[in-house]
Amino acid sequence: MSLRHGLLGLLAEGPASGYDLARRFQEGLNSIWPAQHPQIYSELSRLAKAGLIEVDSHGPRRRTAYRITDAGLAEVRRWLAEEPVDHSFRMESLLRSFFFWLMEPGDLKRRLTEEAAYYAQFAASLREYADSKDRGEWGTGERTRAQRIGVEAAVRVNEALAAWARWALETDLMADEEFGRPRGAAPAEGARSPERGGDTAARGPAGG
Amino acid sequence: MSLRHGLLGLLAEGPASGYDLARRFQEGLNSIWPAQHPQIYSELSRLAKAGLIEVDSHGPRRRTAYRITDAGLAEVRRWLAEEPVDHSFRMESLLRSFFFWLMEPGDLKRRLTEEAAYYAQFAASLREYADSKDRGEWGTGERTRAQRIGVEAAVRVNEALAAWARWALETDLMADEEFGRPRGAAPAEGARSPERGGDTAARGPAGG
DNA sequence: CGATGACATGTCACAACGTACATGTCGTTG
DNA sequence: CAACGACATGTACGTTGTGACATGTCATCG
Incomplete structure (x- = not known):
């Protein structure tokens, strides 16, 4: 659901086309929330169908700019203010x-x-x-x-x-x-041992 | 594909069951690479079918521990050494x-x-x-x-x-x-303006 | 005017991921 | 022994995300 709100957030700055939004996700936002254009275009259709955005204008080369609606703006704001933050990364x-x-x-x-x-x-x-x-x-x-x-x-x-x-x-x-000390491609110590897996070392504290 | 290699990496420490691995992803690794148990179990089946891991032992309560094979160990190592790192986060x-x-x-x-x-x-x-x-x-x-x-x-x-x-x-x-200054739920300046989207401010440097 | 390249949007198939549900085992405790 | 909770594995379904392919527009340059 984050892409949905990401798009709404960008559209809150002003009207933009799928191409514009894809570029922004590619450039500035790519390292924070990657998104390819097919996903963006299909999400835009869904947002439009849901009434959270609407067509703002048509430009050259089939360009279609969208604009956020009041409902859409309310939805981003609700997300920002009320929805709990997902603290898990993916790195x-x-x-x-x-x-x-x-x-x-x-x-x-x-x-x-x-x-x-x-x-x-x-x-x-x-x-x-x-x-x-x-x-x-x-x-x-x-x-x-x-x-x-x-x-x-x-x-x-x-x-x-x-x-x-x-x-x-x-x-x-x-x-x-x-x-x-250099070592070859020999299996690491502990791997493939018959008894149950080594120490429990890598079990850290409970994650959020 | 990262989950696949994550599982192989954990199994390189020694044999473990799907349940063990799910717990480790839940606890220590959850904030780095989230994964739920259904995904882990199905990935384990695939890895076993591919010959990268094999059944090590059966325990009580249908417990099935897997062990990494030589091919599996070679595959994690190949991934670590040769595969390019994906630097995009997801936060x-x-x-x-x-x-x-x-x-x-x-x-x-x-x-x-x-x-x-x-x-x-x-x-x-x-x-x-x-x-x-x-x-x-x-x-x-x-x-x-x-x-x-x-x-x-x-x-x-x-x-x-x-x-x-x-x-x-x-x-x-x-x-x-x-x-x-406190403000109400009024639309932000710039939003819904008829002309094409505001400044290009949020376009940062190209992302990696 | 033809080629080229950036602009612009989309479809399709598939892989990855998440939630909800289902099932059964075993040890402990009342 | 009944109830409970942790252990343990899975299926089913829907959503999200990716890669490959397809299509067409417009400006520029030779």
Whole structure:
């Protein structure tokens, strides 16, 4: 249901076509809530059928811009104010990190180095964008300033991940000679043992 | 495809049943890669059919433990080493933040306060778990120490979000009297205007 | 005027995911 | 032994999301 509300939220800024919205999801929002155009177009049809948006105008090349209705605006607001937040992420990058022990040290170092570079670079580009907002280059309206808060969240998450990857490279966990010892493709210790699975180590505290 | 590899990764630690795996996804991994038990059971069947895992043992109450095969182990390793990382997140919390400008100041403050508390608390509980790993309470094996890296990532992301929510509450963006001015449920400025959508403000830098 | 490329929208089939429901086992406790 | 709750696995169905393909428009450039 998040895509539905994401689209309504973007349309609350003003009329836009499916193509516009797809571009915004592709560019700024891709790292936060990925969405491809087929899903966007079909969701728009559904929203229109439900009366939450309506056709605003037709442009060249079959362009169809939608505009949010009062009902739609009320629905985003209701979602924002009343609907409980889903705190679960979905981050492949973090999932992978739980299996780093299966990687050969060389591959792991290479991977972590790439990750650090990626996150640092992305954070920097977001930070630059945030700074340009701070300089007032996007106007000083209420909306712009509030969106600045959202950008800040993305910046901080990416910076945190960049710092994490660097930390992982530098920490003595990596430097330790036992950990650093190269090994072949032999099965990891503990795997395929007949008795019930190893320790319960990876069971962390209950998740939200 | 990530669930598939997530299951293989967990089974690389040693044999486990669908129930065990579902619990681990529910507890530690829920905030990183959510998965319900029906999905896990059906994925296990598929993995078994593909020869990446095999039945290890049968226990009481129809319990069926699986064990990873050589092919399965090779497949996780291939995934970890060769498959490109998908850097897109999926965070409802961040998506919402792009629409904060639609919220009434009171609701927004309440929401941000809740968010700060949630992330701080979750980060703390993860931090405590990480510390117990550092104290060696889960053993000092290669696996445990490497998994410590994954926990650290989760800690840092949650701490970053907690700090962000506090920052958002404290920043003068919030204190500004114009922003703080209460308003009714009237449509936001810019919405439903006849001409094509407002400024292009929210278009950030290209996402990864 | 033909080729090219960005614009713009869509269909279709399938894979992934979530909720609700169904079933049965086993240990504990009253 | 009856009731209960945790253990354990599954089916069925609907929704969400993805990848591949298909179609047509318009501006620009040679």
